[in-house]
Amino acid sequence: MTARYLLGRLLQAAAVILVVTVIVFGLLHALPGGPARGILGPHAGAAQIAAFNRAQGLDKPLPVQYLYYLNTLLHGNLGTSYTLNEPVTRLIEQRLPKTLVLTLLSAVIGLVVAIPLGMWQAVRRNKPTDYLITALSFIAYATPVYFFGIVLILVFSQILPWFPSEAPQGDTLAEVLSDPAGLVLPVVAGAASMVAVFSRYMRGATLENLAEDYVRTARAGGARPRAILWRHVFRNSLTPVVAMLGYYVPVLFGGALVVEQLFNYPGMGLLFWSAAQSSDYPVLLGCVLVISVATVIGTLLADIVQRFIDPRVKAGDET
């Protein structure tokens, strides 16, 4: 049963990645002048473009070209950046770990704050503190990440000189991690909307569980409220939160894009940003592909973890 579920879920993820490659391939051909214009640059003449298209097989029908494209992807080839003159795969290899560390730190800190906060709100439902935190989470959700980031820089770097306004620089992950103070503001900026969404979600899940029969039974049996909350309600409320985490992965990467640009953090978001400024299409599309695959894997992991921690989620339940 479980093995069958895993296999089905893996096949589904593979199908999704295949559709992503179709979308990226479509974007490549939506470029003005097609891929040739993207690679040869805006000053290439019509004759050069025609020659390039013949040499690269770009005069063949689109489905054939798509198969070529898939073939190069399967050989781990994402093309060459034409501004940095390096293989896109090598650029991403250098940057992706740094982005993953930043995103994971934000997510973990966001959850560590959001989960107890949501439970506390549920216990104190409809009291002033519950309303206050609800209002704050609405505001945090509605704040553009770059606006929140600039406010953080102004307050905690300009007015109060506590933290640097720029993230630690360096080629390797170790260099970046060697300066924790520089990571504080980027991580907080990335975690804010996470706290808003997940405290809301945890509050709802906890309220639902507090109304369940098993809580009443435990109470009647004389268990202490704190013990019921942490031993039973906490675990059961976590399941929908984990499922939500899967859907939230793309939002986290989107946030990392803005945070990295704002704090000059040398990750994949910044690479992507500078590639957009210089119309470096191989880098742009390579990054989109890698980020999407990372998102599919993140969603898949959240699904599997959810099944693992909650036996009530049945196999065959549709998405």
Place this chain on the structure above:
Amino acid sequence: MSVLTQAELADKEPGAITSGARIGLRRFARNKFALVGLAAIIVLVLFCFLGPVFYHTDQIHTNLAQINLPPGGAHWLGTDAVGHDELGRLMYGGKVSLTVGLSAGLLATVIGTVWGSVAGYAGGWLDAVLMRVVDAGIAIPALFILLVISAITTPSVPGLVVILGLVSWLVPSRLIRAETLTLKNRDYVLTLRAIGGTHRRAIFRHILPNAVSTIVVAATFQVADAILLVAYVSYLGLGVQSPQTDWGGMLSAGLTAAYSGYWWLIVPPGLAVILVVCAFNAVGDGLRDAFSVRGRA
């Protein structure tokens, strides 16, 4: 079934629907958060669309003799880096933000509704294919796609609405599909199919009207998200062109000025975005609770 009972049913049905809607509206009216949100939306719309009638400012020509003035005197909220009155600019930019956000949110809801209801109603391989497309779209973060598009082209305002609509219809399509799955096995749909009614009729005359509360709630959240997305597009280089602007454009133009202490260039547009997005989310929450719709927390 006799003609008489059918007539009775026809008489009863609209009444039953109105009273359902009335109960929901009454519940909505008891929700203070939602009412404050609704009031905030009305005030902001009046501010942006009627405000310029009472508060005249020149938002076309630059005035380099009066740049970066602090709030006070003739300029209640000061002036920006090219001498535009900031309060007038807030109204002028708000028109674009609200119009684009509203249109894009509604477009996304329409696309999502059609896609999701067809997938849920058809089932089988068509459903699987349509929903894998949705999964793939969700796997590509919207900000990344928008930044790629900004490297390719600078769209007009209607073009911007279409682009935003096309990147944000995915979540509503999932909600509507789930709703369609439960509605398509109701007796009235099965009866319609048994007497030879078309699929189109089943979807558009029977399933979607019964999913209307789900659709309205999804649309409200969608508009909130679209307005937030509009605030990002200028930052990503896709925004409307000068001298036109929107709140996001004012924010990203003011970012560097903030280091010089010109707080009035980023705080008002920032608060405006936050206020309007909060307001739409509060109304969405209120509608969802009042009409007991499943969906976003």
